[in-house]
Amino acid sequence: MDNCFLVNHVQCYDKYLQQNLRKAARLRGHSFWARGPDNAGQYNSRPHETGFFSERGDYDSYYGRFFLQWYAQSLIDHADNVLSLASLALEDIKIIVKVPGVYWWYKTASHAAELTAGYYNPTNQDGYSPIFEVLKKYSVTMKFVCSGPNLEDHEALADPEGLSWQVINSAWDRGLSVAGENALSCYDREGCMRIVETAKPRIDPDRRHFSFFAYQQPSSLLQGTICFSDLDYFIKCMHGDVSSDLLP
Template sequence: MRSFRTEFDDLFAEGLISDVEIGLGPSGELKYPSFSGRMGWRYPGVGEFQCYDRYLQQSLRRAAKLRGHSFWARGPDNAGEYNSRPHETGFFCERGDYDSYYGRFFLHWYAQSLIDHADNVLSLASLAFDETKIIVKVPAVYWWYKTSSHAAELTSGYYNPTNQDGYSPVFEVLKKHSVTVKFVCSGLHVSSQDNDEALADPEGLSWQVLNLAWDQGLLVAGENALSCYDRDGCMRIVEMVKPRNDPDHRHFSCFVYQQPAPLVQGAICFSELDFFIKCMHGEMAGDLVSC
């Protein structure tokens, strides 16, 4: 990080680089690689816990020993595979082992290891990029959000079942380093049928994450996970970025719009995209016009 800062020191000095995004996991997001397509994962599989390298195994053994239960030094053996559904597993199902004494111990350790990773990296980044705003990307793991276990969030490192708040501990560490949270606005491209089958709730997850981040006093930015072309999806983004009914008038500090791949650029309605940009800048109000 220091070598990067030194190489581009003139750009920092001239103010041409005002923000630096620090990658903390797959796709730059703060999460475990629990949904790897290379491993055969497909939406809406619960994913798999990533705790079997020797370093995490050593950490888990230490934690179990300190807890007085050395036999807990293992990953769950009934959490299914990458493409399992929660009800197909003994760990994530209703009243499953995720809420047992062992399950709560393991999930707390697993989530805390991710938080410690973020804390360590951001401590170094703060030294390397002194007086430069740091951005951290937080994922939107929205499938199985309507189940009790929130299985997909658990494997990605967020201990956020219905009886826990898995995001506040993360945001406390991000607040410590005064970062801007970039929330990946996912789920806008998934059909209602797919969401129903996966018991997904992109809006519910977004509401929880954004409000907790704002309550911590963090700046929030956004980015679309996949390019959005239709008017409904665009207006959902606008409502997320600039909530109309928020009494505190909170909003995103900035938004990154990912452009579509060249093969699908012909499907874009540029008049709607132009309207979307103007809405984001507060230049227009109302519904998107037709093509």
């Protein structure tokens, strides 16, 4: 996990984004806010080691909120522009947008890894609703990567289940079609059955479910560890041929 602790370099330093940031700061009346954070640490810094992402850090200051809202909106606007062009060029083709799961540091207040990825989703904000409003405008399908149990990295305070629940339900609440895809590590029985519960939640009163599921095959190195009877049972559960309520 050494390369996944934070990935905390926001991507806002090319001349066009700098121009956009200066304009946004002027419109806000605080031209001195036209800068990226200077206390966000290094590439693999942990949130508590930085002044920006730590508990009660600058991410939640007036400047931090302005910057992160601008940063997230810049990426949302880019998605809007790309989908607008794609919808014109691919008029009769269903567009699928893959939303990556940035699980690391989800159990911290700042959700630092999500912030640097452009999801303005600290504990006191909902960073996915604005994204899904744009996706809804173009009637796309949102595809989310479903994690397996071994993605729960306790050192990096990851919470795959918490993030999955938030993202998938936020998309469903906005009327989006939702699909799934397995992470490369989801090949054991526990991981597969967790995906079934995510795709077809038994406690959902509206009986919502994935529109489809893309199964990524394991590499040749892992294929010998796959239990094909478990895989067969997983496929039957996804198709409704057997009930996942019978799981041990």
